[in-house]
Each structure stands twice: as C-alpha cells, then as structure tokens.
Amino acid sequence: MFPADVIVGGVKDGQTYFKDYHTTAHAPPTVDQSQDWFLIAGKETASGTILTFVRKLNTCDTADDIVITADTTRVIFSYHPDDVTSGIPYHGATRRGAKSVMLLSSSLTADDVQLPSDIVTFDFLADNYHVPSDTTTYACKTFQLPALGSKHHMIKYEPIITPGNELNVHHMVIFRCPKHVLNHYEFRCDNYTNTPKEVADCMIMSFIAWAVGGKTFYYPPDVGFSLGTDADPDFFIMETHYDNPLARSDIVDSSGIRITMTPTLRTHDAGLFLFGMSVSSMHVIPPMETDFLSKVICSSKLLEKAIPAEGIKAFAILQHSHLLGKEMATRLYRNGSELKPLAVDKHYDFNYQDMRYLSEERTIYPTDTLELNCVYDSSHKRNITLGGLSTHDEMCEAFILYYPRMPIDYCSSFPLYNTITNDVAHIYSQVKSWDWADPAVRAKFRSAVENSLYYQHTFGDTYAFMANTTSKDNSAAHPYIEPPDTQCQHISGSTQDRK
Template identity: 45%
Template sequence: MAFKVSYLLFLLVAKCIGKPNPEDNVPATTTEPTPTESFGNVWKLDVQGNYWLFWKTNATHITFETHVKTKGYVGFGLSSNGKMFPSDVVIGWVDSNGTAHFKDCHTEGHYAPIIDASQDWFLLLGKEDNFGTVLKFTRKLDTCDDNDYLITESTVKVIYSYHPDDPASFSSLPWHGAERRGAKSLMLLSSVKANEYVPPSDAEQFDMLHNNFHVPAKETTYQCKVFKVPHKPQKYHMIRYEPVISPGNEAYVHHILVYNCPTATDADVGKVYECYRHRPRNLKCSDVVIAWAVGGVAFDFPSNAGFSFMTPGDPQYLVMETHFNNPTMKSGIVDSSGLRITATHTIRQHDAGILQAGAKVNKLQFVPPYEKDFLSRHSCSQQCLQEALVTKQNSMKAFATLLHSHLLGTSIVARHIRGDVELEPLAQDLSYDFDYQDNRMFPKEREIKYGDSLTIDCHYDSTGRTKPTLGGLSTAEEMCLAFIYYYPKTEISNCQSMPLYDQIGSNPYHNVDTMYSWNWQNQDVKNKFKDIMNKTNLYHECDSHTHPDSPRYQQNVYRVPEPRIKYTPPPRQCPGSQ
C-alpha cells in the first residue's frame, strides 16, 4: 500500500469518472448457480466456474454449500498452507440411486484421506441437478477435534477437488487429477461477499477508472490519476465501493488507494502521472479516503455511517493511486481498472473516517534476513488518540480494518491497550496472505477511548532472503499497516512510528546503512540487533496533512509500551481445556 491513509475518502470524479458500464463486471465463465437458500457469502473457487462455494456463519457454526460441475465425487477442505496435506477435508458424492455419501476426513500425505474417528462435519443435503453435484453441510467453528481445522477470523486456505466418477468406496478414491483441484484464500468469518447487491432507491454510482493505461514492463509501478468529486447541491454519503478490474489483469492490479487532494484545482482533473516520480509540485495528497487491495471485493459501510461529501472540509478533488505489480516485467498490459462508488443523499447518522496506523513507509523499517518469525512492532500512541478525541467524553467506534504487509508477512495483529491492560485485539490475521487482502468487518463495533493506544505487530518470514529487507513501496520491500475504519470522523488521519536505532548513531538513515552491511549469519550480530530493537527510541507522527489546522503531535518514545496485563484469549470450550 502506499503511504498514508486517513479518511475514507471516496466518491467519484468528473472527467473519466462516469456512470458505470454494465458490461464491466460480466463474468467471463460459468454463470453462478442458484443455492438452496440465501447465503451471505459466495465465491467462485476456480477460474472456469466449475466449483462454487456458498457459506454462512453464526456465533458457533458455519454452513457450507458446494455446487460443482461433476456427477462424480467432490472434495472440500481447510488448510493452513494451501496444500492438500495436512488438511481437514470432507469427501462426498451422490450415487446413481440418489443416495448421498459423505465423510469427515483428514489428510497426511500423498494418499487417500483418512476418515476421522470423530465425525464433526454433518451433511444436510446431497443431490444432483442440471449444474452438477450439490452438497450442503455444517460444522462447529471449533469442533475440539485435533484433526479438524479451528475456524477463526484469520485467513484460511480453502482447498477443493472433484472427479467425474463416483468411487466404489471411501477407501478407493481415484485421483482427481492436476486440473480438478486448487486452493483459495478466504476470510470465512470476517468478509461478507454478498450474492447480489441491491443499491438504495436514491443511490447514484460513479466510476473512477484508468483509460487504457499501458503498464510499463517493470516490476513496480505506482500510477496516479486526478478526479473531481461530483458536485451536488447538498451533502451526500459514500456507502459502498468496489473494484472494477480489467479482465485478465487481476494478477497485476495489486492495490488501489484514493487520497484527498486539497491543493488540486479544476486544471488538474484528468492528469495522469507516476505517483512517486513525476508528481506535479502543487499536488499534496496524503489522507486516504478508500483502500482496496488484491483479493478484496466490495466494501459496504455499516447502516449508521458513510463517508461525507459536499460539506466544509470534505474532499473536493481525489487522486487514485494504483499499484501495478508486474514481477515478470511483461509488456503489452493495457489497463482500465479502478473503482465504483455508490452514494446516497439519505444521510446516515455518522460521518466515517479512516485512521492509518503502523509503520511509516520508508527505509527505517528493517527486517533482517534468515529469520523465521521476525516481529516488527509499531505504535499509535495514547497522546495521538487523545489529540484526535480532544476530551475524555469522546470515543471512536471502529467497525472494520484492512491489514497490510508485503511478501514476507505471515501475520498481523492490531493490539488495543487501555492504561496498562491489553484488551482483545481490534483485528488479527495469523495466516496472512499477500495475494488476498480484504477489508474485514468486526463482529461488533469496538470502542477506542480517550487515552487508549494501539500497537501494530507484523511478523515476517525472511528465511528466503540473504540481505535485509527495508520498508518501501515495492512488493520486494515491506510495510506494516492497519487501516482502521471508524466513526465519528476526527481531524487525525495518520498515527505512525519508526525506529531510530539511536544506539548506533544520531542519524537513523545512516544507522540503517550501517546495519545493512552487517554479517547477518553471525549470531552475535543477531543478538546485537535484538538488543537495539528492545532499546531504540521511536519517532512518532500523528497528524492530518490535508487538514492544516488539525493537531500535530510528534514525540520520541523510549520504546513501544508493553501493558502490564497481557490479553489472554478465552479458553476453548472443549473437554479438558483450561
């Protein structure tokens, strides 16, 4: 993601921001089958559209329904690594007599699944129809079976397979073949992927799109385009945004951010430029209004909040920044991707904002090589949140977040601290997937009070690197960010920190250069660096660059404060659990 993100700024713009083309999102493959009931979520698991997954959840259970274009057996499972083993799987089919067969299994190797002693996935329906085979089944989120996958808010790899024929038995499953299997990252509890969106009767939709942009044959490109917020005679709320990706370019459009650009004028509308190389001098656009990343789908604001336009202080001009990731440096990619915004004049109760917390994006973020689980910790301080909330009577109601790091990221936790007590995390993804980043709605609103603080923990696996990885814009560099959606909007949009490594010297950038040259295979060097990280001061930044009259609080902090009482997850409700 790029730099700063602050408000949920987003509504479309004038030139080249027009009414949506109804053909933009026409599926190129099989039409979505009709489920047996209304599910809150749906996902096409394979490119061809032969395998569709529907699901819904409540506080304790999850129900799946698979529609697969086959009259043979169907496999479905959950995995931590996306591989066929070890994993938690079910196998099912409907025989020629119309009888459904279904078993809860697990896998341990390149051989047939093993039937679980405890059958904790339960078949609700099995049938064949014109599309193929339909299996509907349910299970607890936590079955207390060591052979079953514990379903949490973290990303999970859904694995799938199918075969054109029914097996003779569960012990004689024929191999599904290399073309009839796959894996897909999903957040089963945290992201809603509605079957169909019906906008309010007074809604208007606008598109912000590139216009046949020729993506350069280089690994990383940040391309920007200026838009003007559509002028209306009265206030309106953005209530939804969604990606519009040029067919075939899904692998190249890594993320899109939309920034408030208060220094822009009508003369800038329609300008295109490389964001961090050729930005026009007059354009200073830092506060984020919209954040979308690869794998994400549409984001709907809660029913009591929306992002405001057409009142004093609201954005008038926007810059859309698109990160194109082209690791093979392919030429000939032409892109017209962007975003679709839905707005309403039916004003909701609260104006929403975005708080960007985590590491300031620059080379002061330092990840050493050869580390299996390196922790990069960044603070959004108590003082900054006090500046945002002004008085003890005020608070933020956080309702969603987008967690973001790059290729080395394995997990991200947005920790919430009140006084010297650590509360339940605002959000966490312990199985982070760089290729699947979606906004996650909280199960319930979280109140951030005056005097609270936040800590963003990013864990990295750098065992595949032989040199340090620094913070930066390219996917080969790293980031550690949490975009926190909340209401009511405050004047603070950025709450970030960066280590100074001041045990080495007074210039932090020179300190990074010094550390970069160290021998990172030497255990003494690793121990020295850990000691530096434990003692370093942090530079903290708390501001809103596009609201010049807003508070600005900066401070050197000895280190990220650790709460006296750490958060302990509630015990699992399993026999013998503590």
Template identity: 45%
Template sequence: MRIFISVLLLGTLTLTHALQGVSTTEHFNNSLTLDREGNYLLFWNYNTTHVTFEVRVKTRGYVGFGLSPNGNMYPADVVVGWVKDGQVHFQDRHTTGHYTPTVDKSQDWFLLHGEENDFGTVLKFVRKLSTCDQNDMEINNGTQRVIYSYHHEDPADENSLAYHGAERRGTKSVNLLNVNKPPETVSFEEVKVYDFTAGNYLVPDKDTTYLCVANQMPDLGGKHHMIEFEPIYTPGNEHMIHHLVIQRCPGKHPDLHNAKGECFTNWPKGWPYCPEIFIGWATGGGPYYFPPNTGYPVGGPDDYSFMVMQIHYDNPSFKSGMIDNSGIRMRLTPKLRQHDIGSLVIGHNVAPFQVIPPHETAYVTKGYCAHQCLSEAMDGEHVDEIRAVSVMHHAHLYASGMKTRHFRNGTELKPIYDDPNYDFYFQEFVSLKDEVVIKRGDSLRTECTYTTSRSTDPVFGGLTTREEMCETFLYYYPKLDILVCTSFPAMWTKYNYTRGEDDWGEGPGSFKYVMKHAYDWSNSTERSLFKLEQENVSVYHTCSFNSHNGTNRHDHREWEFVEHDTDYISYVPPKSDCDIAN
C-alpha cells in the same frame, strides 16, 4: 477518468450477489467460484455456532473440500465425498502429508444432502465453528484458506482415492464469517454512481509501478454519504492490480483533473499533499458496504473534493502493451445517515527503518499509534471515544500473520482484529462483528509476523512487493481530524548513520548498505543481538491531522520514547468451551 450517473429510483435498488441464477438446496448468503473455469462452486451460510456449506462441482467422480492454514494440502482439515449407484459416500479426514488423507476418529463434518444432477456432483454439509478436535481447523473471522480438489471417477472404495491431478485442485482465501454484507435494498434513495479509473493507462514493462491519477470531484450540490465502493477491472488485468488507494487532498485543483504520473518520482507540477486515506482496496478483496447507520462524508463544505488514486501494478514478468482502465466505483447518496465515517492509518511508517532479519520463521514488527495522538484528536472534536467498525490489514509477501492490538490504562484489551493466516493475495476491509470502543488515552499497535527463511539479506520497509509494509486501515465514527498515526524505530542511532538522502538508497553509505553489513545475518546469535538492540531503541511516534486552512499542508505531531512490552498487562483470552472440556 470519471463517470457520474445519478439514478432516482421509483422503487428499490437491489444490490447483486455473486453466482445469481445457480439453483441450490436453500438460499445461501455467500458464494464463491473456486476455480477459473467455473467447475467448482462454493456456497455457505453461518450462524454463531455452525457453517453450512454446499459445493457444486462439474464431475461425476469424487469431490474434496477443506481448510488449510497455508493453502497447501498439508496440513489440512478435509472432507471427501462422492455419489455412486445412488449412494452418497462422505468422510471427515485430515492430511498427514501430501498423499491420501486419513479418516478422522471423530467425524465432525456432517452430510446433509448429496446427489448427482445435470451440473455434476452436489454435496451439502455442516460443521461447528470449533469442534475441539486437534485434527480440525477452527473457523473464525480471520483469513481462511479453502482448498479443493475433484476427480472424474469415483474411487473403487474408501481406501483407494486416485490422485486428482494438478489441474483439478487449488486454493482460495476467504473470510467465511465476514459480516460485511450488501443490504437487501436501498429504498427510495437517489444513488449516484461515481467511477474513478486509470484512464486507459499504458502499464510500463517493469515489475513495480505506482500510478497516481488526479480527480477533481464535481460539485455534488451538498453533502452526501458514500455507502459502498467496489473495484472495477479492465478484463484480463486483474492479476496486475495489487492495491488501489484513494486519498483526498485540501484545496480545489481543476487544472490537475485527470493528471497522472508515477507516484513519488514523476509528480505533476502543483500536486498537493494528500494525507487522508479515503478508500483502500487490495488484491482479493470485493465490495465494501458501510454499516447502515454510517456513511463516508463527501461533497460537504469541510470535505476535500480533490482526490488522488494510487494504483500499484505488479508486473514481475515485465509484460508490455497492457492498457488499463481499472479503478474504483463509489455509490453516493444525499440521504444522510446518522454518523460520519472517518479513516485512520496506524502501524509502521513506510521506510527502510523497518528492518526484518533473514532466516526467520516468525519475526514480529511493531507499529504504534500513541495515546497522545488519539487523545489530541478526540479533544479537538470534544468527544471521549470513537467506535471502530472495520479494518483492513496491509503488508506484502513476507507477512504470514497480522494483529491490531488495543491498550488502555496499562492493560491490553482484546485485539481489534487478529489474522494469524494473513494472505498477501487476499486483502479487504473486514467488518467487525461488534463495534470496538476506543477511548481517550487508549493506544493501538499493529503487529506483523514475517517469514524470511528463504532470504539471505535483511528485508526493508518500502514500496515494492519485494519490500515490506505493516499497516492497519481503520474505519470508525465519529470522524476526527486525525489521518495517520504511525511510528518507526530510530535505528540510525545504533549504527553511526546520519539520516539524509541515502535513507532510501542502495549504494555504499546508504542505510540499507550499513544494515546489510552490520551483522553476519546467517549467524543466529548475531540476529538475536539485532533483535535485542531493536527492542531497546527509541521509537518515533508521529501523527498527521487535517489542517483546515485551505493549504496543501497538514498538521504534524511527533513524540520519541522507548516502548517496552513490560509496560502493560497482556491480554489473556477467556477459556473456550474446548479448554473447559479438556
């Protein structure tokens, strides 16, 4: 389904911000409702050294707020405050267990304002991004898990905080320093709003469904730039939408417009191959605004106009009768910006050949984007470099950290993006603070850290959330013809397995069956043997390019060689102010 609205503005288009209309002590650029009931509101601003927070909570008792690496009360860096008899009480604390937080010796969260009003309790406070206190968490550009709590009564004193209860606490993941912000206005532009939705789809009563919906975009009358996209939901279905991906496909297919079916298993006849990742969004993410000098090209003679939207429904409770019309809203403009954005998928090929052993607390999977792929793509456009502007990491439930690494001439550069606290339930495009230059001859790597301590069998790469992925979606400019740059280890060469129809199977003779019985996975020595063998197996590097021949095919390249960490000099971050001080 599509909705196409063209609006010619006589003045300006103001892009809305969350929680408008709530009075605060100053203008805040960022805001978030932390609980479902709207009882706990968070506002914040940041600069290069500090973050200023303001919380507004519907209570006249104490308020707790903090940062946690895992979303739990322990370990956590917290503040607790309340207003009693007109006096504001406020303390920097940390947790040593799931009980009353301990007061920090170094008080690094500083109160700016506190009051009680008709809404409830208001606390405004500030903290440095890095305090050099071992009991404080660093605030960086990765995923931060904010924790909160409140109680309806003030404590008798600072040593007698009553338990807040299970209903007055929670956690929410957020990127506190994400520089992706809406422009104040989009001036005197013809903005076309284009909605691409599921078309009132009856969601099956099974745990995982990948729905694919086709859309033949109408003639826009010439090249446009997409300048923003955002998710739209059927109310009540938000929890079921794990991710949305829109891919663009060669050729025009008006006969397939609005066609739909389950991806990979029930494709409509004539469905084309769609290699270009146009839009990627996953649970927890919000709107994405392209940098003001860039836009994603749409509607031009070289731009694919046939699109397929993949919606991943996660329905572990097997609910039935759910009708969904969720999707993506795009904003397009004919007022072209300076640069065309391109998209690139890098990482581990999605296949069972990604094997993650059980009983591990920090196992790392590596997916490579070979320099041969990037160099050929740049040669095709006669450019020496591209500039990355934003990334989105994508993995599933076992992932606890992700990193996109960058290599040049045998030396590792600063990671393009490092998120050691990756959260499956919070995935969005993160704008890079500074554009990252990727030169001809560079290579990239996506690394995913997994925790499988509760698993007894290996976890395999695959499509469901109970399987795993390890991918980076990258927006960059200028746009190249390369679309996908991934790798996978030739695991079958070690286990007397012949690739074929059983690659994705489960029964005897399948790759999964062979791997499950190849080791005693409960034995740490045998798991170490598996890791050693995996480190020395050949790696297949693959990349896909636009074909530009009007067919449904794509150009494909493949290389095979062993990757060794000893082949480069590892990146060493510069010493921080805290390192120097110590």
C-alpha cells in the same frame, strides 16, 4: 494437503458417501476417530456433484480438527473422475485448486442493504493506461468531483477491474486533497519526489483503500462519508499499484473505483485512519527468519490530541503488507493492559486483502494506545528487505474505518534502533553488510528492535494537525489472553460426547 482438515465425499449410484479425514503428512489423509463433519445433502447433476455439510467452529477435537476462526482461511480442493469409496487414489496434477476465503466474514452484501432511491455514482477510473513492463508500477491520476449542491454521504464503493487484469491491479488508494487544485495530473508515483508540488499534500489523507481480493464495501446503515459541503474535499488522487511479475508490455488498464452517494443523510460522518510503519529504509526485515515481528505504535500522547473524550467507534479494517507478510494483528491497549485485538489474521494472504467488518464496533478512547504487528517469513531470503513501495519491498499498514471523523488522518512510527546506532537515518548502511547467516547476528538485531524506542508522527488536514513523540514499547507488560472455549472444558474423551 498438510496440515489440513479434510472431507472426502461423493455420490455413487444415487447413494451419498461422506467421511471426515485429516492429514498427518504430505500423504493420503487419515480417517478421524471423531467424525465431526455432518452431511446435510448430496446430489449428482449434469454439471457435477454437490455436497452440503456442517461442522461446529470448534469441535474440541484438537488432535485432528482445525478451529474455524475469523482469520483468512485457505480452502484447498481436489476431485477425481471416479467415485472414491475405498482408498484414495491420486487426483492428478490438474484436478485441484486453492482459494483464500473469509468463512466467518461479517461483511454486508447487496441482500443486506436497501439503497435509497436518490443515489448518485461517480467513477474514479484509469483511462486505457499502458502499464510499463516494470515489475512494480504506482500510477496516479487526479479527479474532480462534480458539484453535489448539498451534503451527501458516500455509502458504498466497489472495484471496477478491467477483465484480464485481475492479478495485475494489486491495490488502489484514493486520497482526498485538503484544498481545491486548479490543474489535473497523471504521473508515476513510485517515488514521491515525482509528485507535483500542487498535489503533494493530498498523498497523506486516505479516502478509500482497496486491495486485491476485495469486494464491494457497504457502510453500516447509520454511517456515511461526508461529501458536498464546503468543508469536504472535491479533488482526489487515485493511486494504483500494478504488479507485473512477468514484465509484460501489453497490459492496458481502465480499472478504478465507483462510489455511491446519497443526499439522504445518515447519523454519523465516517473517517478513514491510516496507521502504519514509515514506508522507508527505516523499516528493516532481516533474512532467514520464519517469524520476524515489526511493530507500529500510535500512543495516547498523540491520540489524545484528536480523539474526543467519548471516543471513536471503529467498525472495519484493512490490514496490508507485501510478499513476506505471514500474520497481522491490530492491537488495543488501555490503562496498561491489552484488550481484545481489533483484528487478527494468522494466515495473511498477499493476494486476498479486503476491508473487513469487525465482529462488533470497538471504541477507541483518547487515552488508548494502538499497536500494529506484522509478522514476516523471510526464511528464503539471503539479504535484508526494506520498507518501500515495490511488491518486493515491505509494508506494515492498517486502514481503520470509524466514526465520528476526527482531525487525525495518519499515524506512523518506526524503531530508532537506538542500541545499534545514533544515526537512524542511515540504519540501512549500518546493517546491510552484517553477516546475516550468523544466528547471533540475527538475534542481536531482533534484540535491538525489541528494546528500541519508537518515533511516532501524526498529521491531518493540510498538515494543520501535526504531532510527534518518542516512546518505548510496553505492550508485553499485560498481554491479552484469549478466554478458553468453555464448551471444550466439559468434553469427555468419547466420540459420542464430542459430537
């Protein structure tokens, strides 16, 4: 359990014991000099021991405590059958566990939302799909929304996962089609060349994005996604990514997503904006790197073509990468300076991805620039990793929920590696044979990415809105600096004062 902020506690003979520890190595924890966790209650029942305790988010005890942030937090736990009042014996190989959580999640729950009485639901579900024994499968299925008769707002969506398949259904994206489609299809969509031509235009306009670990999502009380009008989609494709690392051939799945709609309209029509690296061999991650940074840029030259002068309001975000993903951040620039990022996750977990509310709505103006940072740990790899659909390929994407809806659905970019080659389409063939074990080679590639021009491309409904530009990354000029925690500036060194 290293590095970790640790609590050891229990109940013995009706008396609660409780103490604040920390770890300094892969060894038994050490008692904190400053006891900053405080016990509220403890009891022992027939089913186990229950402890309730509290701590400041930032105790200012930087030597021993970890600051609690809005990042993904890895909670680890262990327990022992005997009371531990002196010394800490090993808990055993089976009495332990770990879970990623959002300790500061601001997501709405059923207790926060009063749904209207006139709701209707529709299910996008697989139908006893026999998952291939391939380690990665993308399966697509089309759906026709029943006639609603009038404008409705989608105000909620929730995953429905076939019991036993929780770890195999990795993510689902529902795309909306810009036109009515006559036929229905089920097809493998690992390779976009397999997509029927009639629905090819559908695979760029996202409607719902869900990933493993995600829960039910409720739209804010004044926002909904418009359905039911002549201008709204009624034909959809659900893309399901199955992760099958054991290459099983016995997985049968009927998972999907249920949407909840209402004719009781809300004030604003929502949109979903997909912002990411081109999913292709132009996304290159070198091996043997602990913190390799890939950037995605969507500049004001593109945003100004679609965002209204008063801006759009972003209220939630889902950041997505694959197995090498370590950190992610969606950054915002205005007038040459970086503002507070929309979202930062320094502890990205491939198996815990959720649409997360922003702590406050953020306005994005047409003169702003968006940047997505994906940090990868490829230290265990010996060959380069490319962008792609497989779990073992990589992605760098952010799905941003916002209002009011604008005509841009997607903005992608990729580095042109212009200091390496003029033939960017064949960048992989240029670098695949490099001696990546040589630190100088890896430094050369990092420099090429850092100094690269970026090609950027946006599009919207039926490709009616398309634009592209090429620009250089200027984000380092005036980076955002997190303000210091003022409560820690006046803390003296004494234990009592720190409390």
